[in-house]
Amino acid sequence: MRLTDTTPPRIGPYRVVAPLGEGAMSTVYRGEAPDGGAVALKLLRGDLLASTERAVVLARFRREAEIGRRLAHPHIVRVLDHGEWLGSPYLVMELAEGRDLKHRMETGGVAPDRAIALMGAVLDALAHAHALGIVHRDVKPANIMVDDALVPKVMDFGIAQIPRSDITGPGDLLGTPAYIAPELLHGRPADARSDLFSAGVVLYALLTRRRPFSGSVAEVMQKILFDAPPPPSAVAPHLPPAVDAVVMTALEKDPARRYPGAAAFRSALDAAAAAFDADATLAGVTLIPAATATGAPAAADALRARIAALAAVPLSEKELAGIARLLDDALAAPARPGLRAAVVEDGVVPLAALVAAAMPAPGAGPGQARDDWMRLVRLLARLGDAADRLDGGEDAAAAIDAAVFEVQSAVQLYADRLSRLLMAGDEPDLGPIAADFLRLDVLLLALETLGAERELRAARGTLNLFANQVMRKVNLILADALAGTPDDGLAAVPEGDEAARAAARFGVALVLARVEELLAIAGRLSEAGDALRLRAVGDAVIAEFIGHARRLTALTVAELRAEAAAGADARAFAGRLGMLAALYAFATRLHGAAEPAAAALALTEELHAGVRALLDAVAAAPPGDRDGTLRVAAVHDMAERLGWAEIRIAAVAVLRRRLVAG
Structure with missing residues (x-):
């Protein structure tokens, strides 16, 4: 950021x-x-x-x-x-240095013996909180910060249960469904053992690189209530049986059969750790050998080999993290023979050429633009920093400047092409326009990552001037698409007139499909967090867009309620909710970017109220109605993404009732 x-x-x-x-x-x-x-x-x-x-x-x-x-x-x-x-x-x-454990699990994982040590420290923290009568209720990887040495710190006690609290009742479901204890799904109060269940889920995922309960939110809740996961060693055979017993005890459905407290869980975990044979269990698990173990010359050779392979092999997040750790270890070594050449001549120079050749430029042919391009850019910036420490900064800077020039040229080409596409008559092809905006923001992010401040300012200036033109065109197309469409969608068509209802449904579908593309374009104006682009748009243009968006909100909510009442297939429901979520995200960015902030706030209120009404409507479906459950789960996912705690809690409560009744 x-x-x-x-x-x-x-x-x-x-x-x-x-x-x-x-x-x-x-x-x-x-x-x-x-x-x-x-x-x-x-x-x-x-x-x-x-x-x-x-x-x-x-x-x-x-x-x-x-x-x-x-x-x-x-x-x-x-x-x-x-x-x-x-x-x-x-x-x-x-200030806790590092990243959350969720990021570490997604980008590199944790070796089993380190996972046990990490969770032992987490259990110590929970034992301290429990001794004060505090139950966390949301233990999950995203709420555990870890530094480079994998020392954890538990955070975010925002939904914790404390003595004499009247903010929540025993039936409230506030935690994350994938980690929530079954007694909470049954509506019973949380206690310390509820946190131990969640810690068991985290430990299982750390050891096996797979959550014990996975799937959609409804499927996860059902599995937590009724299904036992396979023991960890069945998923990861390198784990000793002693670990199975510890983890499966923590995951018992009945709290009375779990550990009585975090200290007992920690003791059992320590005993299981003694069963590890480090050489046997960590084979193939540790991602990158440390340079201090292999020697600096070997680190330089390994770095050359890894960078040379990038010409043909995609760069994953896991490999990027591994190369960064290898480089850090090599830089920390007391002697660094061969490292400068590996970083500059065999690293920055060929990688800068690859970045220039593989970027998402206008007219890039099939296979030319790489999906891992931003990871290549991040690695190039990392190598450039290392070159400065190895007295190779000037040579590295020259190679990076050449790549920056190509990126800046591509930004200008995109801007010219977007102007032509957008002004191509009353019905421009919106697909390529939305895709070009996405690529433009990727290019701007690359300039920022490479520290090209002057070029970044020029590129932002180009897009700021373009923003007003874009929003005016968006408004024209929205006005045309919504003309003659009733705000209440199918509800305005008489029951029994199936031909009229089919025609209305088709017309509404066309409007909504076109609007999704328009929202993608409008959203690009602020997706990168640059409010100047929106401030370049006149207040009258923003106010007109908000007016269209309010009509669109009413139309979409009415259409989705009518579909749910008619028992229509639920597969399109999540997509329409996604459009409302995009509209909400854009509306929130208008608060500080233009004068009609009150109108933008009214739009966000209407979006929230519309989705809450949708939840009430879809919750009325019988418990055995699978489409009804899918719709409730889609509302939950949207509310979780947008931070709507009240709707998310209500959706989980509905899912709980449906699953228990079913």
């Missing part, structure tokens, strides 16, 4: 240094305290909350502050302070 014109310079008395991450309803920044110490600042974007969500989310945010200040443990992220800044609450936390 980068500092933008919308990044606050300060939050309360704390200076903002850089963005660290962004969720649906909050942004986390690296900050500096008044005494100069480094902190993490979590700012809730309260202006994006629908009115029915606001009280619940604010209460949980304040609860995170209250609990975080009580907990003092080396494996729990400490909350140092909290307050409000321009009406939005914020937390000040200790």
Whole structure:
């Protein structure tokens, strides 16, 4: 992430240094305290909350502050302070270096013996919280921060259960379904053993690289309630049987058959760790041999081989992480013979040429633009930084500058082509336009990654000037598409007139299909977080778009309710919800980008209310109706993605009732 014109310079008395991450309803920044110490600042974007969500989310945010200040443990992220800044609450936390465990599991995994040590520390943290009567209720990889040495810190106690709390009741389902304990799905209250079940799910996934309960949200909940997963060694044969017993005890459906506490779980885990034969169990699991173990010359040779292979072999996230670790180890070695040549002449130079040749440029032929292109760019930037440390900065910079020139040229070609395509009559082909906008933002991200500030400013300026033209065209096409279409869709067609209903359904489908492409184009104007593009659009143009979007919201919700009532196939339901989600995401970006912020807020409220009404409608389907369950699950997934806690909780409650009744 980068500092933008919308990044606050300060939050309360704390200076903002850089963005660290962004969720649906909050942004986390690296900050500096008044005494100069480094902190993490979590700012809730309260202006994006629908009115029915606001009280619940604010209460949980304040609860995170209250609990975080009580907990003092080396494996729990400490909350140092909290307050409000321009009406939005914020937390000040200790700065935990690293990434969340979810990212580590997706990009490289964790060797089994390291996984056991990591989870032992997590259990120590849970034991500390449980001793204070605090149940986390949302233990999952995304809520565990790990540094490069895999030292964990548990975070996000925003939905924790605390003594004498009246924010939630025993029937509330607040956790993440894939990790939630079965007693909570049955509507019973959480206790410490509920956290142990969730920790067992995390441990299973760490050891096997597969979650014990997978599938759609409804399938996951059903499996947690009724199915026992295979023991870990059945999925990963290198694991000893002693580990099976520990994990399967944690995953018992009946809390009374689990470990009585986190300390007992930790003791059993320590005993199982003794069964590991490191040489046997880690064979093929450790991703990259350390340069300190193989020697710096071997590291240089390994680096050359890996980069040479990229001409023919796609670069995965796992391999990118492995090369980065290999490079870090080699740079840390006391002697580095051959490393400069491996990084500069055999690394940066050929990789820069590959980046220039394989970018998603206009007119790129089949197989020319690579799907792993941004990973190649990230590796090139990483090698460029290493070259600076090896006194090869000038040679590396020249090669990178040549690649930057090609990327900048492609940006200008795209802008010229987009202008021609967009102005090609009243019915331009929207597919290529949307795809070109996506590629443009990829190219801008590449310029940012490579540190090409001057070229990035010029490219952004080009798109800022183009934004008004784009939005005007979007409005013209939307107005034409929605002309004559009733806001209530099929509900306006009399029952029994099947020919009229079929014609209306076809007309509505055409409108919605065209609008999806338009939203993709409009969304590109702010997808990269550059509010200047939207500010380049006149307020009247934005207000007109919001008016069309409100009509579109009403039409889509009415159509989906009519389809659900008629028992239509549920497969298109999630796609239509996806369009509403895209519209909501775009509307939230309009809050600070244009004058009609009140109209944008009204649009987000109507979207939220429409989806809530949809949930009520689809929840009425009989428990055995599979399409009804699929629709509820789709609403849950949308609410989770957008941070709509109230709708997500309601959807999980509906799924729970359907599954238990079924």
